[in-house]
Amino acid sequence: MSPKQQEIRDREERLLDVAQVMLLERGYEDLRMDRIAEVVGVSKGTVYQHFGSRDDLLAAVAARSAATRAALFERAARFEGSSRERMAAVEAAAEVFFALFPHHEQAERLVRAAHLSPKISPERVAALETCTQRCFEVATRIAAEAAASGDLPLREGQSVGQLCVGLWNLYQGAFLMRDLEKFMSDPSVDDALGTLQRNARVFLDGFGWRPLSTELDYSEARERALNELFANEAQAAGLL
Amino acid sequence: MSPKQQEIRDREERLLDVAQVMLLERGYEDLRMDRIAEVVGVSKGTVYQHFGSRDDLLAAVAARSAATRAALFERAARFEGSSRERMAAVEAAAEVFFALFPHHEQAERLVRAAHLSPKISPERVAALETCTQRCFEVATRIAAEAAASGDLPLREGQSVGQLCVGLWNLYQGAFLMRDLEKFMSDPSVDDALGTLQRNARVFLDGFGWRPLSTELDYSEARERALNELFANEAQAAGLL
DNA sequence: GTGACTTCTTGACGTTTCGTCAAAAAATGA
């Protein structure tokens, strides 16, 4: 790769970095193309060389962190242990991501709220979807194995997909709670990640996924996953 | 109230109606103040008499449907039956709202993503929060009664607040799934409301809230709630 | 019913930001 091409790649990362911080600190309205260009030290025209529109840049920010999340999930899939412990490792990956990329949910929500605006390039949308699918695939595979091995006794009308959707919802909900917690007076739920952990256990117990959380302490599996798989990230996120 | 004041009130409702439809059909970007004014048949200045800014109008749309949701939840609280059947009635209220106000989640997500923009009047923000709190209060009261009566055996570290947050997350997740279902190939989860119902049951079973869904068919309670409390709305929503 | 006073409505205007594009600058390669 020529030095020029490398420079262009680096610049794209820098643009994304700046946009990401701006989004988190000042919100969508204050995500200004001129300002981003100025901070990075290029002209606005150059920014439009990388991203077709403001929404496209926003989607690129979301796509980049979504790719990181998918990678974390896939790393979690390598965890060794019982099926439910392996799912706990996936939950640990979700926690790491939650703590490391506080901007992500906002970006993804905005992209979806934009009604998948035609100003976002189709490849970008596809990239984002692919990342979500990769996350689901990791969870689905583990749950399917659990169902096959008998650890997870699915009842009539229940499916592995339903279980994964539920877990995903609880996980997404943690992001919402982060906004809401300022308004919730109940101190027992002021810790979004702790609430997520507890609720995920209740949920999987509801499916009867053995060993139940009453039979085995999944905090251990979680900590082992954080240490074995995500040592650096968990450290950076303050989870260790 | 003078006829003029009445006219102004009516017009505010009409503005909200138009904005609501526009938001749903064309997305946030295409929610244009000029256009709304034109459709309603007033000038832009008049729209700004009602709403301080575009974001404020958006928040007003969200606040109006949020108030309807709170009212539905409170109606559900009057349902007669066991504690868990009463919670099933609340879930039915959530289903009705989900089906009747497809725009709402988008509006609320946008308001929150706007970083609670200072361009939204504080009263509007407060109104929105109050509605959410009213919903939580209904759920919290039922769960607290269940805990007190022994139907709901909370374990160490578990709380009524945690349970309500979990249910709320599953419920919010249904909105997300509506967007995602186009991309999910699994037909077992292509029905957002059905998945919500099943997952809520699993979740409450996980808490051990008696009678468990294996002991009692909560579809009956749900249908009774729809018929007794929400006949008109459920009909309109196509749930009956 | 009239006129003085208040409230409401209007749309042109200033401002801001998006996204474009022709011209200038830089890189490439024979």
Next chain:
DNA sequence: TCATTTTTTGACGAAACGTCAAGAAGTCAC
């Protein structure tokens, strides 16, 4: 070294937000 291609630039047009002074409509005492 110079012709060709690629990249960068920033002034510009378009579009939308939000304002405000002037005018229209409503209110009310008499």
